[in-house]
Amino acid sequence: MIKRFIVGMGIAASMFIAGVTYFYFNKGEAIATEAAPAKKPAAEEETEAKAVIKASFRQKTPKNEMPAYSSMSEDELVQEVHNMTHQKVEASEKWGVSEITKDKVDALYMAIQNKNFGDPGLQHMLLRILKPWEKGDFSNAVKAHNEVWSYQHGNIGKAQRLLTPAEEAAYIKKNFK
Incomplete structure (x- = not known):
């Protein structure tokens, strides 16, 4: 039972880190795109x-x-x-x-x-x-x-x-x- 709890917590933690990472990188790209000046033709x-x-x-x-x-x-x-x-x-x-x-x-x-x-x-x-x-x-x-x-x-x-x-x-x- 404890083993399942630890494995479950590890999976939950991994999913949490993956979600935070995904959010961070997507938001970072959006910010970088908004902040970059538009290239003139x-x-x-x-x-x-x-x-x-x-x-x-x-x-x-x-x-x-x-x-x-x-x-x-x-x-x-x-x-x-x-x-x-x-x-x-x-x-x-x-x-x-x-x-x-x-x-x-x-x-x-x-x-x-x-x-x-x-x-x-x-x-x-x-x-x-x-x-x-x-x-x-x-x-x-x-x-x-x-x-x-x-x-x-x-x-x-x-x-x-x-x-x-x-x-x-x-x-x-x-x-x-």
């Missing part, structure tokens, strides 16, 4: 990322933050273009950042155009890179990065591809906001 995320990029490009660069491009050396101007490309490209290593704004692109273009370069080919390369940027077209950024990188004798950090809008928006938020 990919199209909405891309639209938001493109808006961040567009706003970054169109923002006015404060005068106290505008680099003095006209007084920079050729090497400093090359490095500025290189740093700007980092916002647009995927590369294993990136050293240097410079946010791309319309104001900066226009000022950089004018400074390079008006500077007397020792190597006219270098001046031509930089102007060719920047010309479409004035209109917000950065489709040449991978080629531009690698051309400047090669000119600087780079051996680590060759650009592989353009960043996705989400990757670029994250880069902007991390480095400039």
Whole structure:
């Protein structure tokens, strides 16, 4: 009789533990589902990322933050273009950042155009890179990065591809906001 009582209590205890476990895990899943933010559709995320990029490009660069491009050396101007490309490209290593704004692109273009370069080919390369940027077209950024990188004798950090809008928006938020 005692043996049956102990076996019965063991079965009851096991059922109780199984019920509590089932309730706990089901309730836990329901709570986790309710607490998790809804994932935005990919199209909405891309639209938001493109808006961040567009706003970054169109923002006015404060005068106290505008680099003095006209007084920079050729090497400093090359490095500025290189740093700007980092916002647009995927590369294993990136050293240097410079946010791309319309104001900066226009000022950089004018400074390079008006500077007397020792190597006219270098001046031509930089102007060719920047010309479409004035209109917000950065489709040449991978080629531009690698051309400047090669000119600087780079051996680590060759650009592989353009960043996705989400990757670029994250880069902007991390480095400039």
